Amino acid sequence: MSGIIEKIQRLKNEQNAVILAHNYQPGEIQDLADFTGDSLELSRKAAKCKAEKIVFCGVLFMAETASILSPEKAVLLPEIAAGCPMADMINAEQLTELKNKYPDAVVVCYVNSTAEVKALSNYCCTSSNAIAVVSAIETGRQIIFVPDKNLGAFVKERTGRDIILWPGYCPTHVVSTATEVQSVQRAHPEAITLAHPECCPEVRGCADELLSTSEMLRFAEENDAKEFIIATERGIIHTLKKLCPDKNFYLAAEKFICPNMKKITLEKVLFSLEDNKYVIKVPEEIAEKARLALDRMISILPKG
Ligand code: 13P
Ligand code: SF4
16 A cells, blocks of 8 residues: 555655545545645635645545636546535526526525536535625625525524525435434433534534534544544544544444545545546636635635
8 A cells, every 4th residue: 555655645746736635535545635624625725735736535526616716727536426416406507597586696605516506606605604604795685505405504593694595415414313313422421512514404403513524623622522423424533533532533323424535545546646637627617707706705704
């Protein structure tokens, strides 16, 4: 295995490339990466870094976002079939129809969406800033939120805003049930439960905190508690354990696994650098409009 890692490091240096990995990636990919993070952190890192090439270890919408924000860089996704089923739950035609039905509404799209959907949206958001983005919209305006009904409902609850939801969902997050989470809670009564807002309402109702993946990492590091129940994709447990070796983490449900995130392997990262594949390039006429939605999101966030 170390032979592969050495080859990757050599090619990476020769090509002035940087490897970014999402918090759900397999442990060995996270360990290899130059930067790990949630969707927002990785898009910002992609935009800021000086590399000529980005190997994006995540799913298609993340690589597309990196390409939109850094059109001058070559963005590679090591496995072209690593998509996000939730992102594909609304397309440009469906969003256009919805916009025609509510012509005065402001459109907010979750970053887990296609570039075409971003191009038709006023604002983009991620799970770590969805509340801030929606709160920044003029009071009284109706808001269309796509594609995740669970993140959308969470934002609606927290902000009290008039939000029209789209019935999209994350197949990985919605499989967990409150019964499963409560059984893990009974086994570890002292533990704090952290859930991703993509979970269904019943699971969100069992959680102590609803957080994005990187917010979970920060929370576990800063909180004095020694035990945490984690209701999100299992890849994050690897980073949590590395970050807090003296604390215990329990997955809230066995089925928390995103098959698409797990399609990236060390071999595929190597092939990606060797054969320059798969290049993710969003056509400029779409990228230009999608960039506006992403820039509006970035402009309302604290600098960082
Ligand atoms: P984060 O933005 O919290 O990393 O989440 C991305 C994602 O795909 C969650 O399923
Ligand atoms: Fe998409 Fe869900 Fe996988 Fe995140 S965990 S990439 S939302 S399918």
